[in-house]
């Protein structure tokens with residue numbers, strides 16, 4: 001079986017508010033993005049890595065690779081205006097049959113074993129979507145009022161999300177919709193049942209400056 005990892009790094013990091021997109025910020029001496037790629041490119045399951053990035057940053061990335069002697073094999077593809085478009089661009093390099101993981105470049109705190117388990121689950125069942133149970137109380141706010149919801153029903157969804165290539169390639173032929181906030185929502189729109197698997201609370205997405213502080217604390221203990 002062929003395995004692919006599409007690492008999406010085409011965003012601008014507007015909520016982080018840094019000088020450069022957050023995927024290039026350093027975490028424990030390495031750009032965040034390199035941690036994510038390194039977690040994928042390991043034995044026993046070595047996927048082909050497709051890195052999606054805005055063309056304006058390709059030269060910057062190449063320089064960073066030289067600076068950090070980063071030699072992990074990967075193919076660079078241009079990012080799009082939305083995450084959906086970036087994933088779609090990455091999918092142009094995917095041959096079928098295969099199993100494809102799609103991962104946010106800015107979730108660097110994953111282990112290779114976590115990735116392997118997701119690939120194997122998707123290979124057997126068609127998709128594998130990691131999610132963690134909501135730990136806080138949760139309220140819905142509407143018309144200036146809030147009501148308590150039963151948190152037993154709510155999960156927070158992570159990446160990498162893994163799929164058999166046939167389903168994924170077909171799903172990404174659909175027109176973009178705003179509610180496509182992840183890849184699971186894209187295949188679900190086609191009527192495919194989403195299979196949730198165990199996520200990892202440490203697998204945070206670096207979105208705001210404080211997330212970088214949490215990541216530094218966690219990576220120091222991994």
Ligand SMILES: Nc1ccn([C@@H]2O[C@H](COP(=O)(O)OP(=O)(O)OP(=O)(O)O)[C@@H](O)[C@H]2O)c(=O)n1
Pocket residue numbers: 008009010011012013014015016021022023052079080081082083084086087103104105106205206207
């Ligand atoms: N056009 C886009 C937008 C997002 N992403 C990627 O999708 C992942 C999750 O997106 P998010 O955390 O929202 O990143 P940004 O879009 O960069 O952040 P912001 O919304 O704050 O601008 C990131 O790895 C980001 O680089 C992408 O590849 N192409």
Ligand SMILES: C[C@](O)(CO)[C@H](O)COP(=O)(O)O
Pocket residue numbers: 083104157158159181182183205207
């Ligand atoms: C794909 C994702 O990380 C799953 O939790 C998330 O939906 C990305 O969201 P964002 O709006 O791009 O921050």
